[in-house]
Each structure stands twice: as structure tokens, then as C-alpha cells.
Amino acid sequence: MCGRFVQAHDSVFYADAFHVETIRTDDLPVSYNVAPTDQVYAVAEHDGVRILGSFRWGLIPWWAKDRKIGARNINARAETVADKPTFREPFAKRRCLIPADGFYEWQRLPKGKLPHYIYAADRRPLALAGLWSSWKDPDSGDRVLTCSIITGEPNQLVAGIHDRMPVILPEEDWSLWLDRSVTDPEELASLLTVHPHDRMAEHPVSTLVNSVANNLPECVQPLETGAVEQQ
DNA sequence: CCAGACGTTGTT
DNA sequence: GTCTGG
DNA sequence: CCAGACGTTGTT
DNA sequence: GTCTGG
Numbered sequence: 001m002c003g004r005f006v007q008a009h010d011s012v013f014y015a016d017a018f019h020v021e022t023i024r025t026d027d028l029p030v031s032y033n034v035a036p037t038d039q040v041y042a043v044a045e046h047d048g049v050r051i052l053g054s055f056r057w058g059l060i061p062w063w064a065k066d067r068k069i070g071a072r073n074i075n076a077r078a079e080t081v082a083d084k085p086t087f088r089e090p091f092a093k094r095r096c097l098i099p100a101d102g103f104y105e106w107q108r109l110p111k112g113k114l115p116h117y118i119y120a121a122d123r124r125p126l127a128l129a130g131l132w133s134s135w136k137d138p139d140s141g142d143r144v145l146t147c148s149i150i151t152g153e154p155n156q157l158v159a160g161i162h163d164r165m166p167v168i169l170p171e172e173d174w175s176l177w178l179d180r181s182v183t184d185p186e187e188l189a190s191l192l193t194v195h196p197h198d199r200m201a202e203h204p205v206s207t208l209v210n211s212v213a214n215n216l217p218e219c220v221q222p223l224e225t226g227a228v229e230q231q
Numbered sequence: 232c233c234a235g236a237c238g239t240t241g242t243t
Numbered sequence: 244g245t246c247t248g249g
Numbered sequence: 250c251c252a253g254a255c256g257t258t259g260t261t
Numbered sequence: 262g263t264c265t266g267g
Contacts, residue, residue, distance in 0.1 A: 001240055003250020035267045036250075061237075063244050071265075072238045074250080085237050085245055106250070108241090113251090151239080164240080210251050212267045 001075050002128070002149045002166035004209065005034050005103035006117075006220060007041055009125070014099040015052045017125050018043045018174070025054035032219040035212040036074045042130055042147050044096040045178040055096070059148035060135040061086050067137065070146055076131060078152035078167055078192040082185040087148070090131035092183045097174060098128040098149055102220065104209055105162040115209050116161050117220045118202040127174060129167040129192060150192060157197035168195040 007014075008030045011023050020043055028039055034057065042055045058070030076087045102119030103126070120126055129150040136143055154165045169177055173191050176182060203222040208214045 001250070003240080005250095037267055059238095061244085064237085068265080069237080071267090075239055077239070080238095087238090089244090104250075115250090148238095207251095212251075 001105075001151050001162070001164040002103050003036065003074065005128070005166075006032050006101040006119075007034055007099060008032050008101050008217075008220075011041065011052055014041050014043070014125060018050070018052070018097060018099060018127070020050045020052040022049055022051045024051050028054060031215055032217055033209055033212060033215045036071055040098060040147065042096040042098045042132060043178065044094070044132055045180055050178065053145060055132055055145045055147040057149075058146060059086070059090065059131060059133050060144065060146045061133060062135055064135060065138070067135070067144065073146075073148050075151045075166075076148045078129075078150050078189070081131070081150060081192075082189060087131060090133055090148075091188065092185065093180060094132045095177055095180075095188075096130040096132045096147060097169065097178065098130040098147060099125040100128050100166075101125055103128070103166055104205070105158060105165065107161040107204075113207075115205050115207060116202050117205045118158060118161075118165070118200065119220075121199050121201045126166075127169045127171070129169050129177065152192055153194050155194050155197040155200070157200050157202055161202070167192050170195070 010027050015023050036058050039054050040057050059073040060070040081087045081091045102117050104115050106113040106115050130147050132147045150167045151164045152167045158165045209219040
């Protein structure tokens with residue numbers, strides 16, 4: 001799945017990488033350990049214009065009575081996203097790209113869990129397929145923008161680590177994915193295929209990343225050779 | 232009809 | 244709001 | 250995803 | 262075990 005990832009650049013960097021025309025958010029704190037309920041950058045389209053905004057990670061459907069439901073919706077399965085009540089409308093009408101320098105997956109080993117950092121070999125940000133929603137807090141009246149990351153089968157690189165991974169969209173699919181006039185579920189589902197692995201890389205990292213309190217560059221550093229055995 | 236869920240992952 | 248279960 | 254709590258009453 | 266918070 002995708003329960004932690006990295007957004008360690010500023011808004012201008014992601015705006016450039018995703019050909020965004022309008023930045024509609026302040027800069028967020030740099031994060032090497034983005035966790036559910038954190039504010040994250042995401043790219044969406046409004047009136048045909050590509051916009052970089054800030055969204056709370058964990059989709060809250062517009063009809064929800066309180067924000068707690070969001071924590072359960074950090075991911076949406078590619079296999080069922082078109083049918084589930086929570087995700088069907090966002091899938092048809094409110095898709096986004098969530099920039100990620102890389103993401104973490106935990107590998108289960110006999111002696112415990114070993115986190116891995118997975119990223120593009122050229123270190124450019126990945127485009128994670130996402131959905132967004134706008135929810136009005138009935139207490140404060142505030143509008144809260146939220147998002148979810150779509151997960152699918154792992155590619156060959158990730159398969160040895162975990163049985164799920166975020167769906168990564170190649171640049172040639174970005175426009176169609178963000179186009180709000182496209183609502184055909186079958187056409188959209190055809191984009192959620194396994195991403196090739198030949199231009200991606202991964203390495204084990206310290207269990208420092210396990211705690212959301214640890215937000216440091218060390219989270220993405222390769223584990224020292226030999227230290228793997230101690231994990 | 233009304234009531235209650237609406238989600239994913241992992242673990243056992 | 245919309246679907247499922249009873 | 251992992252970590253950490255998991256409870257109530259009354260009093261300050 | 263299961264839920265909540267981050």
C-alpha cells in the first residue's frame with residue numbers, strides 16, 4: 001500500500017515538475033515522512049487550468065458527519081475504486097496527481113519489519129494517482145480539501161517487498177487523468193496499470209521512519225551494509 | 232421499509 | 244448521498 | 250503505514 | 262484485539 005511517502009521540495013519545484021500553471025497554496029513544511037492526516041501537495045485541474053494545491057491526506061466524502069472517516073481513506077484500491085460509494089464520484093470527477101519524491105513500504109521478515117524507500121532512479125518526483133474531495137466541517141463551517149492515493153499490484157521491483165504499491169502515472173497519462181471532462185470509468189481504469197520498474201530504485205532504510213515524529217533526511221538514507229541484519 | 236455503513240492493510 | 248443487510 | 254492507547258468521575 | 266492519532 002502506501003502509508004508514508006516523501007515531499008521534500010517546495011511548491012515551485014513540484015509546480016515545475018508537473019507543468020502547473022497556478023500555485024494555490026502556501027509552501028508546506030518539507031517532509032521526509034508524510035503521514036496520514038498531514039497536509040500534502042496535489043495537482044488538480046480547475047476550469048481547464050492545472051493547479052497545485054494543499055490537501056489533507058485521508059479522503060473525507062462530502063456527506064461525512066465528521067472528519068474521523070478520513071483516516072480510513074488514505075488509500076483506494078484500483079480494482080474497486082469505480083464502484084465503492086466513497087470513491088466512485090471522486091474517481092469520475094475529482095482526480096489528482098500527488099507528487100512524491102519516493103514512498104515507503106515495509107517488508108515483513110522473520111525477525112520483524114524492514115522499511116524500504118522506493119523512488120525514481122533519476123530522482124525526479126513520481127506522480128501518484130489520487131482522488132480529492134471537498135468537505136464542509138459542520139462545526140466550524142470551514143471547507144476542507146482532502147485526498148486519497150490509489151493502490152494496485154506491485155511492479156517487479158516492489159513485489160519482493162510488499163504485495164501492494166501506489167499507482168504511478170507516466171507523464172503521457174497526466175493530462176487525461178486530470179481532464180475533468182473524462183468520466184468514463186473504463187477509460188480511466190485503463191490508466192491504472194502496473195508501472196514499469198526499470199527506471200525505479202529502492203533500498204532498505206532505518207526504522208527511524210516508523211515513528212511519524214521522525215521527519216529527517218536520514219529517513220531516506222540507505223541502511224548501512226550489515227545493519228540490515230540487525231533490523 | 233429503516234438502519235447502518237460507507238475503507239485498506241495486515242494479522243491470525 | 245447511496246448502497247447493503249435485515 | 251506505525252505507535253500508542255484502550256476509562257470514568259470529580260476536582261483543580 | 263482494535264481503535265485513534267499522526
